[in-house]
Amino acid sequence: MDETPGFRPLYRQVYDYLVRQIATGVWRPAEALPSEQDLAGELGVSQGTVRKALDVMAAEQLVERRQGKGTFVAEQTQERALFRFFRWAYPSGQRAIPTSMGGTVRRRPSSSDEQRKLHLRENAKVIEIGRMRLIDGKPTIVETIVVPVMLFPDIDKRVPLPNSLYSLYQSAYGINIVAVEEEVRAELVRKDDAKKLNLTVGSPLLRIDRVAIALDGSRVELRVSRCSTRDLIYAVTIR
Amino acid sequence: MDETPGFRPLYRQVYDYLVRQIATGVWRPAEALPSEQDLAGELGVSQGTVRKALDVMAAEQLVERRQGKGTFVAEQTQERALFRFFRWAYPSGQRAIPTSMGGTVRRRPSSSDEQRKLHLRENAKVIEIGRMRLIDGKPTIVETIVVPVMLFPDIDKRVPLPNSLYSLYQSAYGINIVAVEEEVRAELVRKDDAKKLNLTVGSPLLRIDRVAIALDGSRVELRVSRCSTRDLIYAVTIR
DNA sequence: GAGTGGTCTAGACCACGCA
DNA sequence: GCGTGGTCTAGACCACTCT
Numbered sequence: 135m136d137e138t139p140g141f142r143p144l145y146r147q148v149y150d151y152l153v154r155q156i157a158t159g160v161w162r163p164a165e166a167l168p169s170e171q172d173l174a175g176e177l178g179v180s181q182g183t184v185r186k187a188l189d190v191m192a193a194e195q196l197v198e199r200r201q202g203k204g205t206f207v208a209e210q211t212q213e214r215a216l217f218r219f220f221r222w223a224y225p226s227g228q229r230a231i232p233t234s235m236g237g238t239v240r241r242r243p244s245s246s247d248e249q250r251k252l253h254l255r256e257n258a259k260v261i262e263i264g265r266m267r268l269i270d271g272k273p274t275i276v277e278t279i280v281v282p283v284m285l286f287p288d289i290d291k292r293v294p295l296p297n298s299l300y301s302l303y304q305s306a307y308g309i310n311i312v313a314v315e316e317e318v319r320a321e322l323v324r325k326d327d328a329k330k331l332n333l334t335v336g337s338p339l340l341r342i343d344r345v346a347i348a349l350d351g352s353r354v355e356l357r358v359s360r361c362s363t364r365d366l367i368y369a370v371t372i373r
Numbered sequence: 374m375d376e377t378p379g380f381r382p383l384y385r386q387v388y389d390y391l392v393r394q395i396a397t398g399v400w401r402p403a404e405a406l407p408s409e410q411d412l413a414g415e416l417g418v419s420q421g422t423v424r425k426a427l428d429v430m431a432a433e434q435l436v437e438r439r440q441g442k443g444t445f446v447a448e449q450t451q452e453r454a455l456f457r458f459f460r461w462a463y464p465s466g467q468r469a470i471p472t473s474m475g476g477t478v479r480r481r482p483s484s485s486d487e488q489r490k491l492h493l494r495e496n497a498k499v500i501e502i503g504r505m506r507l508i509d510g511k512p513t514i515v516e517t518i519v520v521p522v523m524l525f526p527d528i529d530k531r532v533p534l535p536n537s538l539y540s541l542y543q544s545a546y547g548i549n550i551v552a553v554e555e556e557v558r559a560e561l562v563r564k565d566d567a568k569k570l571n572l573t574v575g576s577p578l579l580r581i582d583r584v585a586i587a588l589d590g591s592r593v594e595l596r597v598s599r600c601s602t603r604d605l606i607y608a609v610t611i612r
Numbered sequence: 613g614a615g616t617g618g619t620c621t622a623g624a625c626c627a628c629g630c631a
Numbered sequence: 632g633c634g635t636g637g638t639c640t641a642g643a644c645c646a647c648t649c650t
Contacts (some may be wrong), residue, residue, distance in 0.1 A: 141568075141646070143619060169635060180621045181491040201636045202628035214486075219611055223556070249508035281644085313612045317462070319602035320559035320577040338559040370609055372458055373433075373552045380627070382638060408616060419640045424617085440617045441647035 144179055148187040151177070154195065154207055159308055162260055163209040167197065170205075180227050193304040194312065196349070197306055210310070215300040219314050219346075222275075222361075224368040230366060234277070234297045237265030239284060239290040248280055251345060252353050259283040266330065267359075274365050276327050280356040285309065300346070303354070317343040318368060323360075333362055340368060383418055387426040390416070395435065395446055396588055398547055402448040403565040406436065409444075428559055433551065435588070447550070454539040458553050458585075459516075469508055473536045476504030478529040480522060487519055489566070490584060498522040500529050505569065507596075513604050515566050519595040524548065539543050539585070542593070549588040556582040558606060559610075562599075572601055579607060 152173075155161055167173070170188065174181040179327045188205055191197045195218075198206045213231070235307050244252070244260045254260075255279070267275035279299065281289065286307055289295075296302055303309040323339045333339075340363050346355040379383065391412075395402055406412070409427065424489040429442055432437045434457075437445045452470070481493070483499045493499075493604075499519050506514035518538065525546055530535045535541055542548040562576045572578075579602050585594040 145619075171635090182622085183620060186619085188636095199514075199636065202630080202631085202634080204635060221611065227556070313610060315610045316608070317466070318557055318579065318607040318609070320579040321602070322577050336561075336575060338561050339578075340559040341558065363560070366559040369555070370557070370611070371554045372460065372550055373608070384638075410616090421641085422639060425638085427617095437619065439648085441649080442618060443617080 145183045145186040146180060146191075148173075148177060148184055149190055152187060152191065152194065153349070157308070157310070161207050163207050163304060166206050187231060196310075196312070197273040200219075210228075210298070210301040210304045212296060212298045212301055215298040215311070218373075219300070219311070221368050221370050222269075222366050225363075225365075225367055227369070229369070232267035232269050232275055232366075234295070235266045235268055235273075237263055237293065237295055239263050239295075241290060244280075245284070248356060251356055252280075252282060254282055254284075260285065263295065265291075265295070269365060272365070273331055275359050275361040276330055277360075278358045281354065284352055308353055311346045311354070312349050313347045315345045315347065319343075323362070327360055331360075331362055337362060342368065384422045384425040386431075387412075387416060387418060388429055391426060391430065392435065392588070396549070400446050400501055402446050402543060405443040405445050435549075435551070439520035443572075449537070449540040451535060451537045451540055454537040454550070457540065458550070460555075460607050460609050461508075461564070464479045464602075464604075464606055466608070468608070471508050471514055471605075473534070474505045474507055474512075476502055476532065476534055478502050478532060478534075480529060481483045483519075484520070487595060490595055491519075493520060494519055500525065502529075502534065504534075506602060511604070512570055514598050514600040515569055516599075517597045521591065524593055538594075548593055550585045550593070551588050554584045554586065558582075562601070568583055570599075570601055576600075576601060576603075581607065591596045 168176070170181050170184045173184045177184070184339045186206055188199065190199060192199050193209055198208050200206065207370045216231050217229070218233070222232060224230050239261060241259055241261055244254050245256045246285050248254065248260060249258065251257060260282050263279040265277050266273045267277055289332045292302070302313060320343050321339055323333050323335070323337045325335065327339070328335055328337065342359045344357040344359070345353050346357065389521070400406055407415070408410070409420050412423045417424070427436060427438065431438050434447055437447050439445070450498045450544045455470050460472070461471060463469050478500060480498055480500055483493050487493060487499060488495060488497065500519050502518040504516050505512045507515055532543070539550045542550060558580045560578055560580050562570070562572050562574070562578045564574070566578070567574055567576065579600050581598045583596040584592050585596065587593045
C-alpha cells in the first residue's frame with residue numbers, strides 16, 4: 135500500500151521543494167520562478183537536476199515554461215479552468231463554455247456520503263451551492279456544489295460567485311485543483327429540474343458526479359451537474 | 374494550420390525513426406528494442422538523445438521501459454486495452470471489464486457521415502459489427518462497430534471476434550490505437566435495444582460515440598455503445 | 613559480474629523574447 | 632546583446648535483473 139522507495143532521486147526532492155514553495159504561496163500564480171541557474175545555485179544541485187524537476191511540474195501543468203522568458207506558476211484563469219475541466223460541447227462537436235447564473239448558498243451538516251467522499255469528520259459542516267449554467271443565454275445545466283466549510287470558510291459571503299470556482303479556490307484559498315474524477319449516468323429528469331431546464335417529463339438527462347482533487351491529493355469539492363444532451367454533449371479524449 | 378517548425382530537434386528525428394520501426398513491424402509488440410547504447414551507436418547520436426526520444430515514447434505508452442531489463446514495444450493485450458480505453462465501472466465505483474458475446478458482421482457501403490468521420494472516399498466500403506457486452510453474464514451494452522474494409526480487409530472472416538478488437542488490430546493489421554475520442558449523450562432506449570437489454574420502454578440510456586485514433590493520427594474505427602446506467606456507469610479522470 | 617535503464621554532473625551551443 | 636529555457640554531448644555512478 136504505502137510504497138517506501140528506499141531511494142529518493144535528487145530531482146524528486148527538488149520537485150517536492152518547489153511544489154511546497156508554490157503551495158505555501160512563496161511564488162504566486164502567474165509569477166516567474168527564479169531561473170534554472172539560480173535555483174541550481176541556491177539548492178546546490180546541477181542545472182540538469184532542476185530542469186528535470188521543472189519538466190515534471192510542467193507535464194502536470196503546475197508551471198508553464200516559456201523559452202526566452204522564464205518559468206511561471208500556472209494560473210487558473212476562468213477560461214483555462216473551464217476549458218480544461220469542463221467537457222461540454224455542442225452536438226456539432228464544437229467545444230462549449232457555459233456561463234453561470236445566480237445561485238443559492240447555504241451551510242448545513244455534511245451527509246455520511248459526503249463525509250466518505252471528502253474524507254470529513256462526522257460533525258463537519260459543508261457549504262452547498264446551487265446554480266444554473268447557461269448556453270447562449272438559455273438555462274442548460276443544473277449544478278450543485280458541496281465544499282467543506284473548513285477549507286473555504288467564507289466562500290458563502292463571496293456572492294456572486296465567479297463562473298469558474300477553481301480560480302477562486304486558487305487565488306483566495308491557495309487550493310489548486312489538478313484533476314477531477316467524473317462519473318456519468320443517464321437518468322430521467324426530475325420534476326423540479328424539468329421546470330428549470332424547460333424539458334418535458336420523461337426526458338433523458340445526463341448526470342455527472344464530480345470529485346475535484348487538489349495538488350496534495352485531497353478531495354476538496356463534490357459537484358453534480360445535470361444537463362439535457364439535446365443541447366449539449368459530454369466530449370472527452372482518452373489517451 | 375501546418376506548423377513548420379523550421380527547426381527539428383535531433384531527438385525528434387530519433388523519435389520519428391523509432392516510431393517508424395515499430396509501425397512497420399521491424400520490432401514487434403512485446404519485443405525488446407536494442408539498448409540505448411546500441412541505438413546511440415547505430416544512429417550516431419549520444420545516449421542522452423536516444424533516451425529523450427524513448428522517454429517521449431514511454432510517456433505515450435508506445436514502449437515500456439523496465440530498469441535492468443530493457444525497453445519493450447508496448448503490447449495491446451486484451452486486458453490492457455479494455456482497462457485503458459473502456460471507462461465502465463459498477464455503480465459502486467469499482468472498475469468493470471465487460472466481456473463480449475456473439476456478433477453479426479456485414480459489409481456495406483459507407484454512409485456520408487462515416488465518410489466524413491473516417492476520412493473515406495465516397496465509394497468506400499465498410500464492415501459493420503454488432504454485438505452485445507455482458508457484465509456478470511447479463512447483457513448490458515449494445516455495441517455497433519464500423520471499420521473501413523480497406524484497412525481491415527478480412528476482419529469479417531475472423532469470427533468469433535475477440536473481446537478487445539484493439540489487440541487484433543495491432544497483431545493482425547499492424548494498427549496501433551493510441552487514443553479514443555468519445556461523445557456521451559443521454560437518450561431514451563429504443564424498442565429493439567429495450568428487448569436486448571431487458572429494459573422497459575422509456576428507460577434512459579447512456580450512448581457513447583467513439584472514434585478510435587491510430588498511431589499516425591488517422592481515424593480508423595467508429596463505435597456506438599448503448600448502456601443502461603442502472604448496472605454500469607461511465608467513469609473518467611481528467612487531469 | 614555483466615548488462616540494462618535511471619540519475620547526476622558540467623559544459624557547450626542553439627532558439628527565443630526583449631530591451 | 633543579454634538572459635531565458637531547449638538541445639546535445641560525454642562521462643560517472645547508482646539501482647535493478649538475470650545468470
